[in-house]
Amino acid sequence: MQTGGQHMAGEALRTFDGEAVRRHLDYPSCLKVVRDAMMALSAGRTRQLLRSMIQMGEGRTFAQMPGTLGDDDMFGAKLISVFADPDRPGTRRHRGLVVMFEPENGRPVCVADAEEITHIRTAAASAVATDALAKPDARTLLIAGTGGQARSHLHALPLVRTFDHVVIWGRDPAKAEALAQDAAEKLGLPATSCRELKAAAERADVICTLTTAREPFLFGDWIRPGTHINLVGSSAAGPVEVDTPLVARSRYFVDSRASALDAAAEFLVARDEGAVADSHILAEIGDVLLNRAPGRESPSDITVYKSLGHAVQDLAAAAHLYRS
Numbered sequence: 001m002q003t004g005g006q007h008m009a010g011e012a013l014r015t016f017d018g019e020a021v022r023r024h025l026d027y028p029s030c031l032k033v034v035r036d037a038m039m040a041l042s043a044g045r046t047r048q049l050l051r052s053m054i055q056m057g058e059g060r061t062f063a064q065m066p067g068t069l070g071d072d073d074m075f076g077a078k079l080i081s082v083f084a085d086p087d088r089p090g091t092r093r094h095r096g097l098v099v100m101f102e103p104e105n106g107r108p109v110c111v112a113d114a115e116e117i118t119h120i121r122t123a124a125a126s127a128v129a130t131d132a133l134a135k136p137d138a139r140t141l142l143i144a145g146t147g148g149q150a151r152s153h154l155h156a157l158p159l160v161r162t163f164d165h166v167v168i169w170g171r172d173p174a175k176a177e178a179l180a181q182d183a184a185e186k187l188g189l190p191a192t193s194c195r196e197l198k199a200a201a202e203r204a205d206v207i208c209t210l211t212t213a214r215e216p217f218l219f220g221d222w223i224r225p226g227t228h229i230n231l232v233g234s235s236a237a238g239p240v241e242v243d244t245p246l247v248a249r250s251r252y253f254v255d256s257r258a259s260a261l262d263a264a265a266e267f268l269v270a271r272d273e274g275a276v277a278d279s280h281i282l283a284e285i286g287d288v289l290l291n292r293a294p295g296r297e298s299p300s301d302i303t304v305y306k307s308l309g310h311a312v313q314d315l316a317a318a319a320h321l322y323r324s
Contacts, residue, residue, distance in 0.1 A: 021116035037316035042286025059084035067311030123152035129305035131160035134228035138205035145210030146170035220245030225300035
């Protein structure tokens with residue numbers, strides 16, 4: 001639960017559990033917060049270190065993501081475990097904390113549930129990128145995945161485009177059907193499930209990949225000109241969701257160039273295969289938002305946004321919780 005009042009000397013540490021994060025970090029506000037954070041990162045106003053990870057055996061990872069929102073702004077870190085979820089075989093839980101410090105005396109002032117922040121800010125980042133890169137008349141959304149990120153993306157993506165058709169695909173058709181029904185009943189979305197991913201991908205204007213896949217399940221020759229794709233599921237070198245031809249066909253954008261060169265699995269595979277060079281990363285999405293780099297140049301462009309998530313997004317979301 002949330003504790004504490006306005007920031008004052010000697011104030012008790014304010015905490016936001018998962019319920020408080022969901023209550024106070026609404027999607028429209030988070031879109032603005034994440035948009036500003038990605039522009040600040042690309043402009044050099046914020047600083048962060050690459051995510052460091054300690055592997056503790058199969059399906060067990062401890063990750064640390066430190067950063068600062070500015071030399072005279074709040075700073076802190078996300079500390080998170082990524083463990084296999086025994087209740088849902090084949091999936092992982094991201095549990096942890098975002099810890100914030102104030103810039104005047106360096107006191108810790110806020111601790112927030114990292115799992116809920118991650119769900120909301122990741123979907124917000126995909127929505128920001130979709131707004132910047134997808135065609136203005138995009139009408140069909142394909143969600144590949146049925147977990148927590150699929151649910152959060154169903155909240156965020158309709159804030160930037162009006163979708164006439166929302167299609168949900170998952171390896172378990174029953175889960176996809178249940179999620180589609182939930183989206184229709186609770187969010188009022190024109191949502192249906194599908195079993196044939198290829199057919200759905202060939203008709204989609206926007207695709208979000210939100211899975212724990214380790215091998216490609218979405219292929220470049222399925223994607224029609226003009227499609228925008230958010231690659232979200234893989235956040236480390238190794239597991240990939242799409243094949244090399246898809247990467248090579250696309251105008252390829254990232255949240256952080258340094259992070260992408262370290263951990264954007266699909267790009268790293270394509271580079272190792274000789275299909276692309278580092279220059280295939282056209283820009284950070286923050287540079288597109290700042291009008292320092294072009295995004296979509298033609299209605300026929302296939303655009304890709306590779307989302308790895310970075311500390312500045314988490315810290316900006318936590319700072320918004322604390323200040324608001």
